Amino acid sequence: MLVDYRAPTVRAPVSKTHVAPAPAENSLLAALPRKDFELLEAFLEPVKLTFGEVIYGPGEPIQHVYFPTDSLVSLLTLAEGHQALEVGLVGREGMLGIPLALGVSDSPVRALIQGTGMALRMTAAHFSNELQLNALLQREVYRYTYELMVQMTQTAACNRFHRVEARLARWLLMTRDRVRSNQIHLTQELLANMLGVRRVGVTKAACDLRQRNLISYNRGQIQILDPQGLEQAACQCYQIVKDMHEVARA
Amino acid sequence: MLVDYRAPTVRAPVSKTHVAPAPAENSLLAALPRKDFELLEAFLEPVKLTFGEVIYGPGEPIQHVYFPTDSLVSLLTLAEGHQALEVGLVGREGMLGIPLALGVSDSPVRALIQGTGMALRMTAAHFSNELQLNALLQREVYRYTYELMVQMTQTAACNRFHRVEARLARWLLMTRDRVRSNQIHLTQELLANMLGVRRVGVTKAACDLRQRNLISYNRGQIQILDPQGLEQAACQCYQIVKDMHEVARA
């Protein structure tokens, strides 16, 4: 698969030679001082998360927390006689298993691997323990909890008010930011489940975005052609959450 | 105003004589051992919150945290060219100012007083400080943070999938649980803002519920006549969040 490592917003041109592939880091862990990270490292185990895998089921106990490095996970809720609905999207900027940090052992949502890739994981017991001991880890985890709440809030409003096409554009952009690639592997069927609409609704929205030369796609492979144009097509919700993220990290 | 102090689920009959009016407590604080509560008490100031008052604006710093006793507060988010949308409803079972517990000083949402009543409040500085010192307070605050996330999640799905009428029924029931009264003071206009629909939409839904003898209302006074029937009319979202609350407290 062709992978485009361009950063979401290009700042400085990077030499094409001697560039080690961007280290597959997790931002949350990366924000810790080296010393603190080394303390945790003993408990962290790299695992491959594969598309389609479900790491948490709603109401089920959380066995491990995960810090995605280049994988992508979506948080889904279910509702009375309807398909799933995505309430959060987690990539390298975050983690999975927040309830543990809040003293709860079960996940309220389903966590579905959306993009195959690696993550660092830790057992629930080790995490709870380390969190007690490590104030800086606490700081990062709680800050991300806040970010997740904001993302959920904005997503709720977005799902209520905005049209499928705008929401699709937003989803693609959010995914792009997290996997750092313009290539996204996902069928319209799955996409429909994220957005809480019919597959046909996605087809129509995608057709339209394609006609405008913003994206191209083929049987589960979606390519973002014009990120800026796509931002125009998306609702402001995209920018709002993104700005929040940057402010919160400042 | 007539107030009905029946508990949402009647467990044991209570003697009608010599019953002090149910102490206006906040469940979150009430869950603390007496000793811990007494330590906090010095910093808690009772305040009256009046309908229509806004205690937090989005992006504004949180000055105080609030523990409602018999007041009711709704958390609203705003979206690109639309009215507000409620993402959370907080009464005596919770608190306002969660971001502080997550290390963030600004509120992401607007907090609007929905039901006039009392709350205990504490300055942001005192709260942050006490939270550091008091592990049991932490436990309660984080548990409630979890509950709020679940509520937000369920509300998001509900707003996406369910009809206005069912959502209205749910809102009335949630409010009833929090204010412990079948009498709710709120115009359809405001209600429309909570549910993210037009005022006319609320009128139609309310008319229908009234025809079914589930509620009655008159210029801002809504009376729940048949709570059980109303539960039938509401979506399961109501029960789901309620059950979660009870499980989490077990």
Added chain:
DNA sequence: CTATTAATGTGCGTCGGCGTACATACAGTA
């Protein structure tokens, strides 16, 4: 008691998304 304002009720055309059914196109396998 009348004027004014706030709250509620009704009607109507429009639109986005739903449910369903079916048609096409592509990929992998036999």
Added chain:
DNA sequence: TACTGTATGTACGCCGACGCACATTAATAG
């Protein structure tokens, strides 16, 4: 090469909610 299953595209009637305009009915003030 033909077969099969998956992914995508198109069509059609329906319905809930929207936007808007306007009518009606309390409460309040002068």
